Amino acid sequence: MDRAEGMEAPRIDFPAMEGAPVIARWLGLAPRFDVMATLEKGPICYTTLLGKRIYFVNDAEYVKRILLDNVANYPKSVTYRNNLRPFLGDGLLIAEGEFWKRQRRLAQPAFHLRRLKVLAGAMADCATRMSATWEHGRVIDVMAAMNAVTMDIVARTLFGADLSGDIRAVYDAMTVLGEETGRIRPTAFFELPGFVTRPRGRAFAEAVATLDAIVNNMVSERRADMEKGGAPRDDLLHMLLEARDEDTGQGMTDRQLRDELVTLFLAGHETTAIALTWTFHLLAQHPRVEGLVRAEVDEVLGERAAPSFDDLERLPYARMVAEEAMRLYPPAYVFSRRAAGEDRLGPYRMPAGAHIVISPYALHRRPDYWPEPGGFWPERFAPGARTDRPKMAYLPFGGGPRICIGNSFAMMEHAIVLASVAPRWRLESIPGREVKTEPRITLRPRGGLPMRLLRRQGPA
Numbered sequence: 001m002d003r004a005e006g007m008e009a010p011r012i013d014f015p016a017m018e019g020a021p022v023i024a025r026w027l028g029l030a031p032r033f034d035v036m037a038t039l040e041k042g043p044i045c046y047t048t049l050l051g052k053r054i055y056f057v058n059d060a061e062y063v064k065r066i067l068l069d070n071v072a073n074y075p076k077s078v079t080y081r082n083n084l085r086p087f088l089g090d091g092l093l094i095a096e097g098e099f100w101k102r103q104r105r106l107a108q109p110a111f112h113l114r115r116l117k118v119l120a121g122a123m124a125d126c127a128t129r130m131s132a133t134w135e136h137g138r139v140i141d142v143m144a145a146m147n148a149v150t151m152d153i154v155a156r157t158l159f160g161a162d163l164s165g166d167i168r169a170v171y172d173a174m175t176v177l178g179e180e181t182g183r184i185r186p187t188a189f190f191e192l193p194g195f196v197t198r199p200r201g202r203a204f205a206e207a208v209a210t211l212d213a214i215v216n217n218m219v220s221e222r223r224a225d226m227e228k229g230g231a232p233r234d235d236l237l238h239m240l241l242e243a244r245d246e247d248t249g250q251g252m253t254d255r256q257l258r259d260e261l262v263t264l265f266l267a268g269h270e271t272t273a274i275a276l277t278w279t280f281h282l283l284a285q286h287p288r289v290e291g292l293v294r295a296e297v298d299e300v301l302g303e304r305a306a307p308s309f310d311d312l313e314r315l316p317y318a319r320m321v322a323e324e325a326m327r328l329y330p331p332a333y334v335f336s337r338r339a340a341g342e343d344r345l346g347p348y349r350m351p352a353g354a355h356i357v358i359s360p361y362a363l364h365r366r367p368d369y370w371p372e373p374g375g376f377w378p379e380r381f382a383p384g385a386r387t388d389r390p391k392m393a394y395l396p397f398g399g400g401p402r403i404c405i406g407n408s409f410a411m412m413e414h415a416i417v418l419a420s421v422a423p424r425w426r427l428e429s430i431p432g433r434e435v436k437t438e439p440r441i442t443l444r445p446r447g448g449l450p451m452r453l454l455r456r457q458g459p460a
Contacts (some may be wrong), residue, residue: 006349009044009055038362044348054355058362060369060390062345066337066356067392067400073343076402077336077355084441087177087208089255091263092405103260104405106243106252110158110236111409117309118234119157123413124306126152127420134425136455141448142427146276146417147171150269153413158236158268159261161218170214173207174270178440215261219254236264264406271331272410274442275396276417277449278329279321282376284429284451289378290422292317294456297419306420315415318422320378322414326396328376333361333443335398360395361443369393428452 038045043059057063066074080094088094092103109115130149134140148167155163163170222237232238240260244251252260283290296317301307307315339354350356365373369389370380379385397404404410421427429435430450438446 006344007347009046009348010041012038012041012045012047038359044345046354052355053351054357055350056357056359056362057345058359058366059346060363060392062348063358063363063392063395063399064390065343065345066358067398067402070343071400071402073340074337074356075340077338079336079355086204087211088263088266089259091259091261093263093267094259102245103256106240107236107260107264107405110239111406113408115234116408116412119409120307120309120312120412120416122156123153123416124308124420126156127417128305131421131425134453136453139430139450139452142280142451143273143277143445143448144171146273146280147174147269149417150273150276150413154265154268155218158264159218160222160233160235160237163214166214169210173210174266176203176207178442178444211262211266212258215258215265219257219261237261267404268406268409270442271404272413274329274331274444275322275326275410275414277445279325279414279418280421280427280451281429281435281445281449282325282328283321284427286376289321289376290426293321293418294422297422301419301423307416309412311419312412312415315419316383317378318415318418319411320381322411322418323381323394323396324376324378327364327370327380327394328374329437329443330360330364330396331442332396332398332404333439334359358395363393363395366393424456426454426456428454 038056038058041056043062044055044057046053046055048054057066075096076094085094090099092100092107095103126149130145130152148171151163151167151170155161218237219241222233222241226238226241232242240252240257242251283293296315297307300311300314312319335358337356337358339350339352339356342352343350364370367373370393392399397407397410428451430452433450435449436446438444
């Protein structure tokens with residue numbers, strides 16, 4: 001049997017895709033399909049949209065072939081360019097091929113272990129300053145608070161900038177961009193002229209302009225400092241400004257620099273903010289787990305306000321909580337690839353040109369991978385816990401060569417913020433308020449997450 005031959009995957013129809021009027025689907029107004037529904041259809045299935053086949057792959061071994069074993073055959077899908085390129089440009093998330101490899105090499109040193117050790121103190125400072133402004137009994141939007149603190153952390157640690165005055169503007173801009181790009185129109189699956197697929201409207205343009213102005217201001221201030229002979233800084237912005245191509249000796253163009261900074265700035269704070277938001281929601285629902293987190297942090301920190309880098313290895317349960325929260329609510333809950341040529345996934349044929357959707361959210365809830373998949377059990381990730389689970393059954397940061405460049409940065413940031421808050425504050429759910437997911441670019445809680453701040457009295 002030829003490698004590309006095999007069984008045809010089963011076809012399914014989603015009412016949200018096939019049942020809605022064409023004009024509604026074209027405008028992005030049709031109801032969303034539930035990615036969890038694909039689990040009931042087996043390891044692989046497909047539907048059609050305006051004649052285009054869209055495959056849903058829900059098997060860890062098949063995902064491994066796509067993201068690792070035969071990765072060259074599965075570049076990122078056109079959806080990224082159609083939906084995200086209008087504001088992210090050609091940064092690491094969108095770029096492909098040799099250009100992506102070059103940009104990744106330039107940015108990678110900023111996330112090495114040596115750098116992370118240096119950054120821990122700044123992360124802790126941002127977290128303690130945030131919690132110092134909280135008031136007992138006040139209701140806050142945890143999503144907005146986590147966005148603010150992670151934005152502060154990324155700006156200070158990667159770009160050496162203070163964006164405290166711009167936090168609201170960036171949050172509002174991201175809300176607009178999330179609304180626009182989160183509506184995946186049918187046109188997003190096709191190679192069409194940019195004017196057809198690019199999100200339009202004054203609000204979108206103003207949001208992009210807001211981000212560009214903030215990033216360009218960071219660059220111009222740093223360049224001015226460098227021209228005056230200022231001391232070199234050990235951060236990502238300085239590395240990218242100084243980077244030179246090995247072959248040509250040329251640095252990044254202003255556009256390339258802008259694209260990388262916007263991508264890393266937005267990706268570096270948005271996903272961690274969402275992971276922290278869901279973590280506090282889950283802890284409020286599970287007092288046993290919350291008590292264990294607080295006891296661990298109290299034992300390690302004592303009277304100190306926040307952990308140091310060396311403390312993190314002594315906070316294993318805090319890490320387990322983060323991993324389990326991202327299993328249930330992975331911020332990057334879905335991503336896509338394109339089959340450049342024919343291939344086989346197990347016994348199933350994957351035709352050339354197919355659009356492939358992979359959902360960490362769905363994989364993370366398969367009962368054969370995760371017993372009691374809907375439960376919140378951080379002990380799943382304890383040292384010595386089950387290890388026979390397929391590697392690609394857990395993908396909070398993606399997998400293969402394109403795994404998130406900042407995954408270690410994000411995990412350290414999560415642990416430091418959680419350990420800075422847990423000893424002094426309990427975040428209480430608002431009685432009667434139902435918390436629902438809102439699948440846009442990332443998996444946010446719909447309408448934010450209001451919670452009440454309760455100051456803790458003494459050690460746990």
